[in-house]
Amino acid sequence: MQRFGKALKNASDENLEHLVRGVYSICKVNQAMAQGKEQMVHFLDEEIRGIKVGDTGYVYVIDSKGVLKIHPAREGENILDSRDSSGFEYIRAMIKDALALENGQVGTIRYPCFRPWNWIIVAGTYEDEIYHSLYETERFIILMGLTALALVFLLTITLSKALTRPIQELTDVTTKMIEGDLSERVITRSADEIGILGVSFNRMIGQLQSYTSELERMVEARTEELKESREKYRDISRFLNNVLDSATVYAIMALDFYGNIIEFNRGAENLFGWKKDEVINNKNISITILPEDRRKGIQEEMSKRTITEGVCELEMYRVRKNGAHFPAHTTITPIKDPSGNATGFVELVSDITLRKALEKELRETKEFLENIMESSVDGILTTDLKGKMTYQNRAMEEMLGYTREEILGTHISRYYVRGIQQARDIMSLLRKSERTENYEMELKRKDGGIVSILTSLFLLRDEEDKVIATAGIFKDITKQKRLEARLKATQASLVEASKMRALGELVAGVAHELNNPLMASQTILHVILKNLPQDFPERERLEIIRKCNDRIEKIVEHLREFSRQTRPEFKEIDVNQPIENALIITRQQLLNHNISIVRRLSEDLPKVIGDSNQLEQVFLNLISNARDAMDEITGPRELTILSYMSEYEGPPMVVVSVQDTGQGIPEENLNKVLEPFFSTKPVGKGTGLGLSLCFGIIEAHGGRLEIESQYGNGTEVRVLLPAKASGKE
Structure with missing residues (x-):
């Protein structure tokens, strides 16, 4: 206003x-x-x-x-x-x-x-005139306001009745619904908020009625299930009681939280000697525990372990009613209420006297067998199916040089010289025949040495006949192999000596037979030359024949000396002399093979102590090997023989070097050439004993044999003999 x-x-x-x-x-x-x-x-x-x-x-x-x-x-x-x-x-x-x-x-x-x-x-x-209209308007507005208030009051009463009627109906239906009557519904007369609320309320009542019906059906079904469960529980209870009574070997006891016996089956009666009526609600489980164990608090410890761990298993001695003790295995589990709190215990006890006796017998048998295996002079080992070592005895430790801790868990192939391939070959044999005997192979020692063994291998099976492991008995035959090699070398040496003796006799006979006509030829030639004048035209040719006869005479004489079977005689000799003797015999043969000879022998060498015939045999063998090596090449063939003083530190040595331009020795064979019967020559051309005999002769002279070779560039063999100052007297 x-x-x-x-x-x-x-x-x-x-x-x-x-x-x-x-x-x-x-x-x-x-x-x-x-x-x-x-x-x-x-x-x-x-x-x-x-x-x-x-x-x-x-x-x-x-x-x-x-x-x-x-x-x-x-x-x-x-x-x-x-x-x-x-x-x-x-x-x-x-x-x-x-x-x-x-x-x-x-x-x-x-x-x-x-x-x-x-x-x-x-x-x-005047203000009255100015505010006259205002006063008129103010009176009109007041009148209109009073009229509006009257209308609002009438509308409020009408609307209140319109609103409160459905709400009252809703309240009445709700009251009946609370009382359990879900058949009533709210009557909706409009589509306003009250009408929507009424529709929603009716829908809610319908759902509640549906849920209530379903709940009643479920309750009835659950009641029926409970009745069936009660019957099942009775059946299970009877079944469990029958099980408890039928368990005559195992003692099954139920205890309260303090160990008082509340259930005692027939097995418990048989095991402990107490009757069920004597102990239920009358005795504590402590009557079955040794007094010394009770003093140690074993019962409290068992209860604590059962509650904290959920189960307690242990072996201990228990007491029967007559006071007898017996070993028993005890298993205890808790009895819990619905909230999970322990209210008691179930104890299962079995007599393990027989098992203990069997374990003792098994342990003694195991110890007996282990003593046998540990006392065996042959190595014994086992592996799992993956080839990893699981056991080795003392003899196997000594054979390989590894301790048991070092070798267990490692793969067996690491000790085979042939490695994993050897392991595969052995498993292939075992799969075919399950065992193999007198199988020869080589093992590697911890110090790098090689051990020759003779083994018997076999598969191990369990009680179900399944293969679970492999085992082997290993016999060290390294010394036996060496003795066999020496025996073979000795036998070969004897054969060679027999051949040499026969050859000597043959050479002596041939020399004797050649010497008779040679003497006649020399006598006749001497008479002819004596009677011929000095200026005779053919005299020069006759002189050549005389020189040839002289050379034949020397060869025959050397053959006679070489064929004499005398014991070695060590004396001072010039090492160049056996070299010259060897060249006299082989010179023409070398020339026939288109081999040129380079001979550089020092004249001022000190004497050596040795047997001339044996050294000549060594040089003959070396020259023969050089000749055979150069037969296979098409290039220049040259044999170089040197003698000189050694430049090595230590005692003075006289060196004889025999060099050829042959094919050379492959690197993989260089360490084998001194072994008896090793030869790369064709069958029938060599025995493989030549260098081994040379090695033995030089070793007997206090010297050594050195071989250097590069495949494709020839070979050099050096014979080193002690000079007189450090040799034998």
Whole structure:
């Protein structure tokens, strides 16, 4: 209402502003027309008197002293001290504000100042007229408000009845639903919120009725199941009682939390000698425990372990009613209530006297067998199906040089010289025949040595006849192999000696047979040369024949000396002499094989202590090997024989070097050439004993044999013999 009155006042103020601006404009026009002030006052008095402001308002002119210049009724009066109903000197304030305004500017109460005439033009009306419409409007609004309140009250009563009726119905249906009657439904009369609530409530009641029916059906079914379960429980209880009674070997006892016996089956009666009626709710389980174990707190320990671990198993001695002790295996489990707390225990006890006896017998048998295996001079080992070592005896440790801790868990192939291939070959044999005997193979020792063994291998099976492991018995035949090799070498040496003896006899016979005609030829040739003059033309040829006869004589004489079977005779000799003797025998043969001979023998070598025939045999063998090696090449064939003093540190040695330009010895065979019967020559051309015999002869002379060869570049064999200063006397 206050805002409405203010709006009316603002509208009146705007009308008054337009009015006073019009009067102000008239004054300015008259001044511009240069009319006199009196004439202007007369004109304006008529004009202003004719202006009406509303029903009671008017326009008047006042000067700065408060004198009314133009006024419909009070012209000439001074109203400077006039006050309004509140006592405010509004004329004085108006004049003050008007004088402060610029020319043509309208004040807040519509009073512009016309400065040329010192006039203040004022337009106004009475407040009663201004607020008359406001008061009329206010009365209308109050009337309308009362009417609206009456209508609201009537509508509220009507709406309340419309709203509370379905809510009351909803409340009634809810009350019946609480009482268990789910057949009632809310009647919905509209589609508003109450109607939607009623539909939802009806749906909820329908679902509750469906759930209730289903729940009732489930309860009935569960009740029936409980009845069946009760019957089943009775059957199970009878079954368990029958099981307990039928377990005559095992003692089954139920105990409360403190160990008091609450169940005691027939097996417990048989095992402990107590009757069921004697112990149930009358005895504690401690009657079956040894007194010393009770003092140690074994019963409390068993209970604690059962509660914390869920089960307690141990072996201990128990006591029968007659005081006899027996070993027993005990298993204890807790009896728990629905919340999981232990309320008692179930104890299962079995007599293990027989098992203990069998274990003792088995242990003694095992120890007996282990003692046999550990005492065996042959190595014994076992492996699993993956080839990993699981056992080895003391003899096997000594054979390989590995301790048991080092070897267990490792693969057997690492100890075979042939490695994994050897293991595969052995498993292939065992799969075919399950066992193999007198199988020869070689093992590697920890120190790198090689051990020759003779083994018997076989598969191990379990009680179900499944293969579970392999086992082997290993016999070290390294010494036996060496003795066999020596025996073979000795036998070969004897055969060679027999051949040499026969050859010597043959050579001696041949030499004897050749010597007779040679002597005759030499005698006749001597007589012919003696009787021929010095200038005889054919004399030179006859001299050549004589020289050839002399050479034949030397060869025959050497063959006779070589064929003599004398015991070795060590004496001071020039090492070049057996070399020369060997070349006399082989020179022509070498030339026949297109082999050139390079001979560089030192003349000032010290003497050596040795047997000339044996050394000659060595050099013959070396020259023969060099000849055979160069038979296979097509390039230059050259045999170089050197003798010189050794440049090695240590005792002085005389060196004889035999070099050829043959094919050379492959690297893999270089370490085998001194072994008896090793030969790379075709069958029938060599025995494989030559170098081994040479090695034995040189070793007997206190020297050594060195061989250097590079395949494709020839071979050099050096014979080193001690000079006299360090040799034998």
